[in-house]
Amino acid sequence: MASAINATKYKKGLHRLTVQEAQNTKLGQAGMVWIDDTVEHEGPFSAIYVHAEAVIDTSECQIGIDDAPATITLAAKETIYGHFPSIELDSGTVLAYYSGKS
Numbered sequence: 001m002a003s004a005i006n007a008t009k010y011k012k013g014l015h016r017l018t019v020q021e022a023q024n025t026k027l028g029q030a031g032m033v034w035i036d037d038t039v040e041h042e043g044p045f046s047a048i049y050v051h052a053e054a055v056i057d058t059s060e061c062q063i064g065i066d067d068a069p070a071t072i073t074l075a076a077k078e079t080i081y082g083h084f085p086s087i088e089l090d091s092g093t094v095l096a097y098y099s100g101k102s
Contacts, residue, residue: 030098040088046099047081050074054092061088 035041040061053076058068062085071090074080087096 032095032097034093034095035087035089036093038089038091040086041096042086043084043096044099045084045087045096047079047097048074048084048087049095049097050076050078050080051093051095052076054094055090057088057090061086063087 033041038057054074056063056072056074057070058072059070063072074092074094083099084096087094
């Protein structure tokens, strides 16, 4: 069972996580979700793999990027890593990897 990850602690870097929390950030260990709709999906997520070019609507979700533009376009076959509290797409298809529940 995955342990909860405190979002504030996570934003300060992986070295602030417990061993168990850090291990839960490995891709796939806490599960994943296929996203191909325009509904907000709650994370937190540690990585996003882009299956088909995707546009993330940062104005409608908590992507965790300071001063992000209203939308971010990601190319197909691209993977981005970070702490993403939630994801909402305008278009495209992604596989989002959970980092654990907060």
